[in-house]
Amino acid sequence: MVDLTHSSSANKPKFNWLKVAAIFIAATLSLPILVVLVNVLMGDGDVWRHLYQTVLADYIQNSLLLMLGVGIGAFFIGVPCAWLTSMCDFPGRKLLSWALLLPMAMPAYIIAYTYTGILDFAGPVQTFIRDLTGWSYGEYWFFEVRSLGGAIVMLTLVLYPYVYLMSRAAFLEQSENTLEVSRTLGYSGRSAFFKLALPLARPAIVTGLTLVLMETLADYGTVQYFGVNTFTTGILRTFYGFGDVVAASQLAGILLLFVTVLILLERYSRHRIRYHASGLKKASSRRINLTGSRGVLTCAFCLFPIFFGFIIPVSVLAYWAAFKAELPDARFAQLAWNSLYLAGVAAMIAVILALVLSYAIRLNRDRSVSASVGIAGLGYALPGTIIAIGTIVPLAWLDHRIIDLVKYYSGEKVGLIFSGTLVALLFAYTVRFMAVSLGAVQNGLGKIKPSMDMAGRSLGMSPLKVLTRIHIPLLKGSVLTALLIVFVDVLKELPATLVLRPFNFNTLAVRAYELAADERLIDAAPASLMIVLVGLAPVILLSRSISSRVEHSKVESAE
Incomplete structure (x- = not known):
């Protein structure tokens, strides 16, 4: 006899906690963006009118010029270096191919401080010129490092690796057959680059440039130190100077519009253009041999951004730290602990949430989950100033409601629980860097065959047990990568930390x-x-x- 009661209850749809959790997490992480958008429409507008009449045009002009200059600089360094290290063979190519990524480790504001110490009027370079020539102030021209041009140079030196990385990956994937056809058509190496290889790599180059421009818009330390008025400096100046959250949010809304346009342009570029390589053999398996003066010049060209973007600033910092700066004491140890502790906790939170969101997509193919995870990853495209403003407003509101409730029911006074504490910082870091951990975890999870899920479920495991006992052990590499990248990004983050850090708390x-x-x-x-x-x-x-990917590609080509 069939137990209809049991059958009907078994067929009832179970509560999908993972789907609900993913949507809730995404909604929470999107809160800062919603707050900024709502505040754009609020307020009496007195401060906004003052900003419009005085400095808004300056913010827009400097931001656009900064984006244009850094974009051009990153393109003319990143793309040629990517082509030369991918398609040519010259002395030092193997070393330079990975050393060109080293400036990524240098935050823009730190390289700005370093070159200011080197090139400023009291720095060693100008002092040497005056000692050598006998000139005094005003009798010679020297590049003014604290200027819009100086900010463009500093940001270019540390951001070009984004373009280099994307372009090199595209060039390495191009088929040798395609380039061979160009030679049969009479194209020289230069013509093949401009008429074939460069157009084929265009989607990757545009993606790299989009990342560069978004990082340029997000920068605060460099432009503030050099006295360049941009949206990031204006937002913090309005927030602290005027104490007007609404006006700061309105400026953040314009900056958000800039970022949205960049994202849409990048997606439009990928949507409209599709290139497919013909043939399996990679073009990099048959490199152009550059010897003699051509090889030396090529090596010098690739060494130039490494030398100025990493070797010089790191050498100067090491010299100052070892011989001129005050010796590290207990206060420095406390700063290091604060930074490492904060970065470690933020990385753990981001990776745990990324595992939940990625696994929710794996189990639920409906659009609501995919859209939610997409929203959760938007924070990386936003400057820290926008996220900081969008974080402090709802958390401060929540704190005041809690204070009022506690006072009403118990008469006790309580302090701030969320805003003004590490909770606000950790929330902002999670919003800002969720996309980084999501990308690494989703990439690793995509390599695990669905049959592993089926095997676990057939053994009676719940989805949570499948994740913890099967997937997470297999995802150790991806999880470690996500932890490491988020850890370092949090360690370098400046504008959100300046706004949200607790009183008397430094990093x-x-x-x-x-x-x-x-x-x-x-x-x-x-x-x-x-x-x-x-x-x-x-x-x-x-x-x-x-x-490792290049070596794997070579093995596949040989086979």
Whole structure:
């Protein structure tokens, strides 16, 4: 006899907690963006009208010029270096192919502090010129590092690796058959590059440039130190100077519009263009041999951004830290602990949430989950200033409601629970860097065959047990990568930390910024150097990953 009661209850749809959790997490992480958008429509507009009449045009002009200059610089460094290390063979190519990524470890504000100490009027370069020539102030021209042009140079030196990385991956994937056809049509190596290889790599180059421009818009430390008025400096100045959250949100809304346009342009470029390689053999398996003066010039060209973007600033920082700065004491140890602790906790939170969101997509193919996860990953495209403003408003509101309730029912006074504490910082970091951990976890999860899920479920495991006992052990590499990258990104983050840090709480990034603002560049060296050295870890990991993919590609081509 069939138990109809049991059958009907078994057929009832179970509560999908993973789907609900994913949507709830995504909604929570999107809260800062919604707050900024709502605040754009609020307020009486007095401060906004003042900004419009005085500095808004300056913010727009400087932001656009900065984006244009950095975009051009990153393109003309990143793309040629990617082509030369992928398609040509010259002395030092193997070393340079991964060393070109080293400037990624250097935060823009730290390289700005370093070159200011080198090139400013009291720096060693101008002092040497005056000692050598006998000239005094005003009798010679020298590049003004604290300027819009200086900010463009600093940002270009540390952001070109985004374009280099994307372009090199595209060039390595191009088919040798395609380039051979170009030679039969009479194309020289130069013509093949401009008429064939460059158009084929266009989607990857545009993606890299989009990342560069978004990072340029998000920068605060460099432009603030150089006195360049952009949206990021304007948002923080309005927030602190006027104490007007609404006006700061309105500026953040314009900046958000800039970022949205960049994202749409990048997606439009990928949507409209599709290229497919013909043939399995990669073009990089038959490189152009550059010898003699051509090889030396090529090596020098690729060494140029490494020398100025990493070797010089790191050498100067190491010299200052070792011989001129104050010796690290207990306060420096506390700063290091604050930074490492905060970065570690933020990385753990981001990776745990990324596992939940990625697994929710794996189990639920409906659009609501995919859309939710997509929203959760938007934070990386937003500057830290926008996320900071969007975080402090709802958390401050929630704190005041809790304070009022506790006072009403018990008469007790309680302090701030969320805003003004590490909770606000950790939430902002999670919003900002969720996309990084999501990308790494989803990439690893995609390599696990669905049959592993089926095997686990057939053994009576719940979805949670399948995730914890099967997937997570197989995802150790991806999880470690996500942890490491988020850890270093949090360690370097400046604008959100400046806005949201608790009272009397400092990190290495904030301390370096404060010392540089007081013109104590040498004393800022130990904190700056530690940030750079820790930042080398994901760069080395990325270099090894690229090298292993290239070797794997060579094996497949040989087969």
